[in-house]
Amino acid sequence: MPVLQPLPNDVSPKHRVATLATLPLFWSLTRKRVVVAGGSDAAAWKAELLSACGAEVHLYARRSEASEGLLDLITRRAAHECGRLVHHDDSWHDGVFEGAALAIGDCEDGTEAEAFFKAARTAGVPVNVIDKPAFCQFQFGSIVNRSPVVVAISTDGAAPILAQAIRRRIETLLPPAIKHWATIAQRIRERVNARLQPGAARRIFWERFVDRSFQDTPEEGVETRLMAELGRLATPRPAIGRVTIVGAGPGDAELLTLKAVRALQAADVIIYDEQISSDVLELARREAKRILVSQLNPTASGKPRAEDGAQVAALAKAGKRVVRLQPGNPRATSAGIEEAERLERLGIAVELVAGVNADNGDANAAAMAIRLIDSTLPRRASC
Template sequence: MRVLPPLPNDITSRPQSQRVAALAMLPLFWSLKGKRVVVAGGSDAAAWKAELLAACGAEVHVYAPRTELGEIFRDLIARGAAHECGRFVHNGEVWHPGIFQGAAIAIADCDEDVEAEAFFNAARACGVPVNVIDKPAYCQFQFGSIVNRSPVVVAISTDGAAPILAQAIRRRIETLLPPAIKSWASIAQAIRERVNARLQPGAARRSFWERFVDRAFLDTPEEGVETRLMAELERLAAPRPAVARVTIVGAGPGDAELLTLKAVRALQAADIILYDEQISNDILELARREAKRILVSDQRGDGRVMALAKTGKRVVRLQSGNPAPAAATREEASRLGKLGIAVEIIPGVDAEHHAPAVAAAETCPADPAAAWGTTRAANL
């Protein structure tokens, strides 16, 4: 098969099409199962961090004289860890430089900056990542707000700028994630290797997991669900001819929040996205990270849509505005249809329909409760 020559923007994309915007912090999910960690101090804050570490399966070595252990910490040590591999080891002495050898991470609650700096430097000297509670100058990493549906874990960080905002976001996410997600995630963990063995990377495997996810947000897993999932797996594994199809998606006036749910789903399912100059990075951010993005310069996608669709990839032609009523869109759909390529058109929001609503929002007096909420949020 002839290989298509790369466009210049396939190699050096414009700055607007970068895949990841600037990050204040790098989010990491770090396994501590069976690892030795250090917690210095007996305060309630230190107890919370120790409980969190032990819940991850860590062996938590606590350094604090018995008289300095708060009631919460004493109860925690007596109760034990939530994780079967986690445990607490209380050392009835203050911390010293010899405690860091072999530790995965080190946490301390220090009243004075002098002690915080000493703990920070001692941990770093041993190559141990360190966090001194409520003292950002002596932290190499931070703890975020957590939504726990383990093995699904969601962490939220505001880089220390607005902890109350992180807590509010966590509460919102808690309401969105049904408790059954925990069970579905465990099922996914159990069948993952079988799915990967039967389905090669590509449309079939992604289709299986997309249907799995749809179920996870609708139902509680019932008895025998794994058997039914395996039957669906075998059906998808059966050889089938590749279907050439293209989805033309309208991006509307450029605001990512105005994309339709169907448009977002198309972007998240795409293997290849051809987009024009007017598409914002906020909209491209909604696509799968793995999707190849190609900047094109004309309405027909530089003639590449047909060739890409014939490979069996899910191709999305992302256009600004609402392409549905445009004559050029109908012409392109007709042309591709004659070549045996199925075409779906997802309309975008018309700018003229959106503008009056924006104008009304800007000119109408806000209701007092909403205004109070806006002012309060700005002050957090």
């Protein structure tokens, strides 16, 4: 339909991702050679961590200078079936970096740290010198291990104790069974991708999968039932979208209701007013297209018009899940109710999600609730 050609994209200052101090990466080290230099417990911990990732860790430390922790580590096998620990009863030298994927050093002073850093860089190897930020190209964060689910937390070196506290909280929120669900997801992923094309049906399957993974322990025969559900979703059916009119309340992201956050994380398209804050939009699904309401009709004043409703309805009829994000509480304003009625007259299913009223006890209650449960919500993503 011409009304959809083309869909405007968000060109406002409200970026999809706020400023990042560092880029988080998850790097496979299976069967990769890694150099660890130093005989301390800190070096031993890094070596154990790297071998648990499947790396072949070459430890350079004189046995006479090695800590008890390092000596104990040398006698044990790596946790990962592909991991190896190879001890060299010698100090590091320039030749140890050849073919290495990473280099970790525990150096006694700045002179040795600088030498280790320069030697690794000359060999083209990313390097980290423990507790010497000036000689670190990358950092180690605090880790929550539910492998293959791995959560890493970084404060860019500013407050390691805070990272540890965050890790402890996440540990309590992630059920132990999540690792088993993740393993099942690995096994069925190719079958899902083969049966369901990218889009609504595939996302619905994975959203239901994720919801189940936070509620239940996988029982015997779960894969058979998942495949049956996959078959039902793979059956062609008319695209049916919907519109959810969501109230952003007074504008504080912490005052969004749980229902509002869920709607934002499930949206294909988000149409929002100028007053909506970047913090609120940060909670939305990353892949969702964002459109300022004034962009629907560049000549419009920014207020909802019949033409705007027609464009929103066209998006829903094309199978999109549309969130109309408004400040305040759409249930309590004539504009929100009129917009819902206008869409319903066009044959679109509409849901109104109330926003918190800032002038009563709702605000404190919502703030407490969202702090307790927001971090348990899976970030929606197309799989």
